[in-house]
Amino acid sequence: xxxxxxxxxxxxxxxxxxxxxxxxxxxxxxxxxxxxxxxxxxxxxxxxxxxxxxxxxxxxxxxxxxxxxxxxxxxxxxxxxxxxxxxxxxxxxxxxxxxxxxxxxxxxxxxxxxxxxxxxxxxxxxxxxxxxxxxxxxxxxxxxxxxxxxxxxxxxxxxxxxxxxxxxxxxxxxxxxxxxxxxxxxxxxxxxxxxxxxxxxxxxxxxxxxxxxxxxxxxxxxxxxxxxxxxxxxxxxxxxxxxxxxxxxxxxxxxxx
Amino acid sequence: xxxxxxxxxxxxxxxxxxxxxxxxxxxxxxxxxxxxxxxxxxxxxxxxxxxxxxxxxxxxxxxxxxxxxxxxxxxxxxxxxxxxxxxxxxxxxxxxxxxxxxxxxxxxxxxxxxxxxxxxxxxxxxxxxxxxxxxxxxxxxxxxxxxxxxxxxxxxxxxxxxxxxxxxxxxxxxxxxxxxxxxxxxxxxxxxxxxxxxxxxxxxxxxxxxxxxxxxxxxxxxxxxxxxxxxxxxxxxxxxxxxxxxxxxxxxxxxxxxxxxxxxxxxxxxxxxxxxxxxxxxxxxxxxxxxxxxxxxxx
Numbered sequence: 001x002x003x004x005x006x007x008x009x010x011x012x013x014x015x016x017x018x019x020x021x022x023x024x025x026x027x028x029x030x031x032x033x034x035x036x037x038x039x040x041x042x043x044x045x046x047x048x049x050x051x052x053x054x055x056x057x058x059x060x061x062x063x064x065x066x067x068x069x070x071x072x073x074x075x076x077x078x079x080x081x082x083x084x085x086x087x088x089x090x091x092x093x094x095x096x097x098x099x100x101x102x103x104x105x106x107x108x109x110x111x112x113x114x115x116x117x118x119x120x121x122x123x124x125x126x127x128x129x130x131x132x133x134x135x136x137x138x139x140x141x142x143x144x145x146x147x148x149x150x151x152x153x154x155x156x157x158x159x160x161x162x163x164x165x166x167x168x169x170x171x172x173x174x175x176x177x178x179x180x181x182x183x184x185x186x187x188x189x190x191x192x193x194x195x196x197x198x199x200x201x202x203x204x205x206x207x208x209x210x211x212x213x214x215x216x217x218x219x220x221x222x223x224x225x226x227x228x229x230x231x232x233x234x235x236x237x238x239x240x241x242x243x244x245x246x247x248x249x250x251x252x253x254x255x256x257x
Numbered sequence: 258x259x260x261x262x263x264x265x266x267x268x269x270x271x272x273x274x275x276x277x278x279x280x281x282x283x284x285x286x287x288x289x290x291x292x293x294x295x296x297x298x299x300x301x302x303x304x305x306x307x308x309x310x311x312x313x314x315x316x317x318x319x320x321x322x323x324x325x326x327x328x329x330x331x332x333x334x335x336x337x338x339x340x341x342x343x344x345x346x347x348x349x350x351x352x353x354x355x356x357x358x359x360x361x362x363x364x365x366x367x368x369x370x371x372x373x374x375x376x377x378x379x380x381x382x383x384x385x386x387x388x389x390x391x392x393x394x395x396x397x398x399x400x401x402x403x404x405x406x407x408x409x410x411x412x413x414x415x416x417x418x419x420x421x422x423x424x425x426x427x428x429x430x431x432x433x434x435x436x437x438x439x440x441x442x443x444x445x446x447x448x449x450x451x452x453x454x455x456x457x458x459x460x461x462x463x464x465x466x467x468x469x470x471x472x473x474x475x476x477x478x479x480x481x482x483x484x485x486x487x488x489x490x491x492x493x494x495x496x497x498x499x500x501x502x503x504x505x506x507x508x509x510x511x512x513x514x515x516x517x518x519x520x521x522x523x524x525x526x527x528x529x530x531x532x533x534x535x536x537x538x539x540x541x542x543x544x545x546x547x548x549x550x551x552x553x554x555x556x
Contacts, residue, residue, distance in 0.1 A: 232414050234555055238453045242556040245446045249548050 004109070005141055007087035008117070009124065009150070015088070016121050017114035023158065024108060029211050082143040089139040089148070089159065097134045097151060103168055106161040111150070121157070128152040265333040265357035269364050276315040276368060277501045282523060287495065288363045290523050294493050295356040297530050298370065300541055301491040302359070305372035306337060306350035306380075308488045313366030316497040320366065326351045327365065333357045337377055352377065368497040371488035375437065382437040385540050386444040386483040388452055390429045395474035398427065398518070400462045404476050405429045405512050407458045411451050415550035420540050422506045423518035425496040430489065430504070432537070436544025441485045447547050448480035454554075492537045493530070495523055505529065506537035
């Protein structure tokens, strides 16, 4: 595993050097887009919307539309706006985890202590576990400041990115029923149903079987049907040799007949 | 000592000399191997000029190539004079058409058998072409297998039949029958195309670069053997390398991870061929139609 980022946790006067790893992986199958006719790979091109001609990467800039006109941004503009690069996961507060609504949760990452930080890491992990609290921290990843919580889970300190309040939409536009519309007897029934279905949460019970099912279909298809080979790419060099050889063979055939 | 082989008296010398000292295999063992394998090897050497690769002192000594038949040939050994442009003279090549001649060659120190790609009926038209998959010391055998499969993929697209054999403990040969319908130049050009398209499939591990220094740690896809007078160790030939490996014809289904070419040796190949039969006979078949193959490749 390669760390995405290295830095340290700033906890009071102590710095704990850590490496940050992604905690999640994709379980989807990697499918390619093909032309139905000959199974050639589909390629994307960036084209000029007016002329339809391809535009090279080096000729592409990014802009923002204001008053029907584009303001084009340069590398320098982006740099000026970037968060100042720091290497610190700065802990601001400690809170109870249940106070954070799950709507705010984003990507989880694992934190691994650097060699020189194992003692401090262990101490911080113990303190988090004992206090049953999580640390609220800010840090800069890829030029952008992020908000996160740090919590101890099964021996590892997990950094869970959380959304800023501005990123979560207001619910005002949704048409929601008032509280008073619920009858007490019906509520009683609903509650008892919930009680009946209540168990301990076990994530291993829930499987993403889509990828596995799709793989089964693919394997069965590969076995039963003749797979269509995509057309071979022929380079200029090979193409030249090919036509040369074809030419000389057909000349010979003419001579014979 | 003299042994009687098919009504010919073959005079053998120094049969106890160790040819493969580490493997404790003597010159007599090599003669005995070819004696028992003659039936299988015969189709691949019959009527073909033989380049003699001689290791009279065994494998620890480099040995040498000799094309001209030595003086004082026994009467059962036939030769054919072929004009050599480079030397501007005729060379008398040995033609190996009976078991006595093969054993005579073994006694000269031929551990490896190197026949021409064409036979005396049409010396200018090869019966097959070969892509020699020759790894550098840094390539794994898995990479060699990948390369052989890529050669097959190109040939499959061309709808050309192909046959694979081990070269020695490290490389593989892919043979394609031509049925003596094409000149060496045409065979070389088509094999060049196949090698080029293979290299384009595996640009990171394969090279067509002749120069060793430019090739680096890549597998050499050698198509340049498909020229008049060039030779490769034929099917069932032993190789003068430690381990006494032999060139073993394979089923394509065997060319996969887990194949260990060092398992085919002077000791094991005779049993294998009795069980599997000759997997290489198609190489001498009617041959591919290069024009159709080019069309299938999109020309």
